[in-house]
Structure formats: C-alpha cells, structure tokens
Amino acid sequence: MELILEHVSKQFKDRQNIKKAVNDVNLQLSPGVWGLLGANGSGKTTLMRMICGIMKPTSGHIRYDGVSIEDLGDTYRDVIGYLPQEFGFYPEFTVRQYLEYIAALKGLPDKVARQKIDELLTRLSLEDVYKKKISKLSGGMKRRVGIGQALLNDPEFLVLDEPTSGLDPGERVRFRNLLSEFAQNRIVLISTHIVSDIEYIATQNAIMKNGAILQTGSTQELVVQMEGKVFEAVINPQDVSRWEQKVQVVNVRNEADGSVSLRYLGNPDDIPRAKLQEPRLEDLYLELFPRK
Amino acid sequence: MRHNEQWNTFFAVEKDLPYRPHMDRTKELSRLSLCAGAASRHCPPLSFWALIQKQLRFFVWKIWFLQGMILAALCTACLYLYERTSLYWFADILPRFLCYSSGIVVLSAVPILRRSSHYRMIELEQSTRFSVVGSLAAQLLFIGIGDLVMLVVLALIVWQHGLTGSVIFISLVIPFLTTAATCLMLWIRTAPSGFERRAVLLGLATTLLMNQLLAWYRNSPLNGRLWCWYPYAFLCLVILYRECRKLTIGSCSENMIC
Numbered sequence: 001m002e003l004i005l006e007h008v009s010k011q012f013k014d015r016q017n018i019k020k021a022v023n024d025v026n027l028q029l030s031p032g033v034w035g036l037l038g039a040n041g042s043g044k045t046t047l048m049r050m051i052c053g054i055m056k057p058t059s060g061h062i063r064y065d066g067v068s069i070e071d072l073g074d075t076y077r078d079v080i081g082y083l084p085q086e087f088g089f090y091p092e093f094t095v096r097q098y099l100e101y102i103a104a105l106k107g108l109p110d111k112v113a114r115q116k117i118d119e120l121l122t123r124l125s126l127e128d129v130y131k132k133k134i135s136k137l138s139g140g141m142k143r144r145v146g147i148g149q150a151l152l153n154d155p156e157f158l159v160l161d162e163p164t165s166g167l168d169p170g171e172r173v174r175f176r177n178l179l180s181e182f183a184q185n186r187i188v189l190i191s192t193h194i195v196s197d198i199e200y201i202a203t204q205n206a207i208m209k210n211g212a213i214l215q216t217g218s219t220q221e222l223v224v225q226m227e228g229k230v231f232e233a234v235i236n237p238q239d240v241s242r243w244e245q246k247v248q249v250v251n252v253r254n255e256a257d258g259s260v261s262l263r264y265l266g267n268p269d270d271i272p273r274a275k276l277q278e279p280r281l282e283d284l285y286l287e288l289f290p291r292k
Numbered sequence: 293m294r295h296n297e298q299w300n301t302f303f304a305v306e307k308d309l310p311y312r313p314h315m316d317r318t319k320e321l322s323r324l325s326l327c328a329g330a331a332s333r334h335c336p337p338l339s340f341w342a343l344i345q346k347q348l349r350f351f352v353w354k355i356w357f358l359q360g361m362i363l364a365a366l367c368t369a370c371l372y373l374y375e376r377t378s379l380y381w382f383a384d385i386l387p388r389f390l391c392y393s394s395g396i397v398v399l400s401a402v403p404i405l406r407r408s409s410h411y412r413m414i415e416l417e418q419s420t421r422f423s424v425v426g427s428l429a430a431q432l433l434f435i436g437i438g439d440l441v442m443l444v445v446l447a448l449i450v451w452q453h454g455l456t457g458s459v460i461f462i463s464l465v466i467p468f469l470t471t472a473a474t475c476l477m478l479w480i481r482t483a484p485s486g487f488e489r490r491a492v493l494l495g496l497a498t499t500l501l502m503n504q505l506l507a508w509y510r511n512s513p514l515n516g517r518l519w520c521w522y523p524y525a526f527l528c529l530v531i532l533y534r535e536c537r538k539l540t541i542g543s544c545s546e547n548m549i550c
Binding site: 049052053054067074078080082084087088089090091097101102104105106107108149153 | 337
C-alpha cells in the first residue's frame with residue numbers, strides 16, 4: 001500500500017493573477033502516521049483535497065499502488081476517509097442520521113452501516129448523544145462526529161485536516177491513541193498547527209511552505225538540525241518584550257519565584273546565562289515559519 | 293556482434309508489444325485488488341438506485357414540502373385573480389401569470405441546491421464513493437418530480453378556467469424549460485458563494501424576457517403556429533440533458549467547492 005505524488009502542482013486563476021497553491025510536490029506515503037506541517041496558506045488543504053480526489057492537479061500525478069487515482073475513480077474513494085478542516089453538517093440531522101447519511105454516500109449496505117455506526121458511537125463516546133442534533137453539540141463532540149464519519153468505511157487511507165482543533169487536552173490524547181491504534185498497516189495523513197499532536201504520534205513528517213515540500217523525515221531526523229540552536233534563559237518579567245524583539249521566542253513561562261523562563265532560537269550569547277535545550281519539533285516549526 | 297544482434301532482436305520484439313492493452317489490464321487488476329480488499333470488509337456496495345431510495349428519507353420531504361407551499365401560494369394567487377378580475381382581464385393576464393409562475397417553480401429549487409455548499413457539506417460528499425454527484429442527482433430527481441407535479445397542477449387549474457393546451461404549452465412549459473436550462477448552466481459554472489443571488493437575478497431576467505417574447509408572439513403573424521416552438525423546446529431539453537450529464541460525470545464539482 002503506497003500513495004505516490006509525482007510533481008503535483010495546483011494553480012488557481014482569478015481575473016488578474018495566477019496563484020500556485022501547490023508547487024511541484026513529490027511525496028511517497030507508506031503505512032504509518034504522516035504529519036503535514038505548515039503555516040496558514042502553505043498549501044496543505046489544497047494538497048489534501050487533491051489526494052482525496054476532490055480537486056484535480058494542474059500537473060503531475062497521484063498514484064495509489066501504481067495506478068492513477070483518476071483511473072481508480074470511486075474504487076479509490078472507497079478506501080479513503082476524509083475529515084476536512086471546515087467540517088460541515090446539515091443542522092436538522094441528529095448524530096445517528098448524519099452518520100447514516102454519510103454511510104449511504106460511501107455505499108455501505110444497511111446492515112454494515114448500522115454495525116459500524118454502533119461501534120463508532122461507542123469508541124468515540126457518543127452513545128449518549130446519538131439522538132441529539134449535531135448543531136446542539138459542543139465543538140469537541142462535533143469534531144468526534146467528524147472523525148467518526150471518516151472511519152465509517154474502515155478506510156485504508158485516512159486524511160485528516162486539522163482534526164484536533166476544538167478538542168480539549170483529554171480528548172486530544174484520546175484521539176491520538178485512537179489514531180495510533182488505527183494506523184497499523186494503514187496510511188494516516190494529518191495536517192495540524194498543534195505540533196505536539198504530530199510529535200507524539202507521527203512516524204514521518206512533511207513540512208510545507210509556499211506550496212512546496214521543504215523537508216520530510218521522522219521527527220528525530222528533522223529535529224536534529226535544531227541541535228545547538230535552542231536555549232532557555234531566566235529573565236526579568238519586564239524584559240520579556242525587549243527580548244522578544246531581539247530573538248525568536250518559542251515559549252515564555254512564568255516561574256514561581258516571579259522570574260520568567262524564555263525559550264528561544266539563536267545563539268547562547270544572545271541572552272546572558274542561557275542554557276542549551278533539547279530541541280523539539282515546535283522549535284523547527286518556528287525556525288521555518290518565524291512569527292512576524 | 294552476436295550479442296548486438298540478440299539485443300537488437302530483443303528490442304525489435306519489445307517495440308511490437310502493445311503497451312496500451314497491458315496498461316489497461318494493469319489498471320483493471322489494481323481496481324479488482326482494491327475492490328477485493330474493500331469487499332473482504334464489507335458486502336457489495338450500494339447501487340446508485342439504492343442510494344436514491346435512501347435519500348428519500350433524508351431530503352425528499354423537505355423538497356416536496358417547500359414545493360407544496362409554493363404551489364399552494366400560486367394556486368391561491370390564481371384563484372384570487374379569478375375572483376377579483378373580470379373574465380376578459382383574467383383571460384389576458386393568465387398567460388403572463390403562468391409565465392411568472394414557471395420562473396417561481398424553477399427558482400424554488402435554489403434554496404435546496406445551495407444547501408450542500410451553504411452547510412459546507414460539499415467537500416465531504418465529494419470524497420465519498422458516490423461523491424457530490426450522487427447527492428445532487430438525487431436532489432435533482434426529486435426536484436424534477438416536484439416541478440412536474442407543480443406544472444401539471446397549474447396547467448389543470450388554468451385549463452379548467454378556459455386556457456387551451458397550446459397556450460399552456462407556450463406560457464408555462466416554454467418559459468419553464470428556458471429558465472431551468474439557464475439556471476442549471478449557471479449553477480454548474482458558478483462558485484457556491486455567488487450562486488443564489490445570481491440565480492434569482494437570472495431567473496427573473498429570463499422570465500421577464502420570456503414574457504416579452506410571448507407577448508410579441510401573440511401579436512405576431514406566428515401566433516397560433518405552435519410548431520415553431522417545438523425546436524426551441526427540444527433545444528432546451530438537450531441543454532438540460534447535457535448539463536445534467538456534466539454534473540453526473542463530475543466535471544464541474546471543483547467549481548462547486550472553490
């Protein structure tokens with residue numbers, strides 16, 4: 001099982017400009033959890049839409065096990081599950097009705113759909129709310145319904161665009177565990193801004209900027225390039241804004257004694273008495289996508 | 293030398309191997325392999341008609357309820373006009389009333405067709421087996437059945453009040469086909485955000501234009517020659533068929549998402 005993207009590009013034309021949302025992407029997705037990292041507007045959603053067959057690439061090919069996904073048609077869509085970033089629902093549907101509706105569109109026979117829906121309602125802790133209208137649910141529960149619909153057809157390839165937005169930390173942990181369990185012998189592609197989600201579960205990552213893939217690799221392989229660049233220094237609270245203008249700050253933490261710990265990217269001399277830190281994926285993210 | 297000859301012979305044979313059938317067979321085997329994988333987990337998938345039947349309980353009552361309300365309003369308006377105007381005026385305004393009613397019948401589909409994009413379901417539906425085509429085809433089918441019933445009821449009412457079949461055909465059916473064809477063409481080519489407003493404007497403009505055209509026809513030497521409308525009706529039906537076909541082969545779904 002393998003999904004290969006070869007020189008995939010997508011451009012959009014409006015009246016005056018041509019914008020290249022995805023620019024010559026080459027990627028080989030094998031079973032496991034893949035994290036797709038990138039800032040807003042880097043082309044992640046467009047790439048995911050092309051992978052799901054919702055949009056056609058302007059150029060290039062996407063092949064599943066060697067065959068173009070266009071040639072595979074509805075057979076390919078049988079094996080994918082997709083949760084879009086802007087996850088919508090018809091407001092009059094209850095949770096169960098919604099899952100039944102999506103199950104019908106996925107071509108699941110009645111009996112199979114019913115079994116699968118019952119199983120997912122339990123796994124996603126939605127048994128108490130299945131008769132409620134989706135519009136009445138909290139943000140986290142709505143997101144769980146969205147994840148549920150993506151898993152209805154037991155997909156071999158799961159594409160999740162910002163799946164954990166709106167989930168509290170407990171739900172994010174539960175979601176990570178669900179994905180890790182699901183991802184054995186399957187391809188899971190997650191795009192997110194919450195770097196810690198990727199860090200814990202992704203076996204491979206791809207970093208995207210301005211429509212192109214900057215780097216790919218495991219978290220360890222990517223993070224190693226930040227060694228020697230991440231430091232932490234203890235400063236006075238009133239100096240925080242001054243240092244924020246001089247160095248790339250990753251994190252500001254208030255200490256119990258009233259001082260502030262500043263984690264930053266740069267050199268040890270930038271702030272006096274700075275100590276070298278173990279780099280994390282978030283540090284690499286901020287190095288590649290600095291805050292303006 | 294001998295090795296060179298062998299290589300040359302080998303490549304000469306290789307050139308003759310038909311690549312296209314080989315590629316087609318590879319694709320077919322891949323599809324079968326994927327289907328077998330999916331089939332090992334599930335029973336055979338739903339057919340398209342089974343999907344249409346399932347859509348009945350999700351959407352049809354909403355569509356037909358809305359159309360029923362509009363039909364009731366149109367019938368009430370027609371009866372009101374009959375009671376409040378002289379027979380002479382009634383006979384004169386009835387064809388115009390039918391023309392405007394046909395536009396309203398077409399535009400009654402707009403709130404239904406924009407639901408997928410309005411509630412951001414279109415992207416999700418597009419990623420499924422039947423894609424957005426399955427859902428839209430079902431909606432169009434139910435809308436079409438509802439429109440047919442509305443047209444038949446309106447035609448029966450005005451027929452009972454003295455209008456002939458030919459006048460009903462020209463005043464109701466022709467404007468309906470024209471407005472439906474133009475609105476369907478617009479829907480397939482317009483981004484969802486702009487569709488509703490443009491559809492209403494286009495529908496109104498088309499209806500007004502048809503009304504003027506029919507007024508001209510009634511006062512022209514062509515009046516009474518029903519046969520001259522047949523090719524026009526046929527052209528509208530061909531356009532409707534072609535646009536529905538574009539929808540079913542999914543060539544327009546990207547416009548609907550962006």
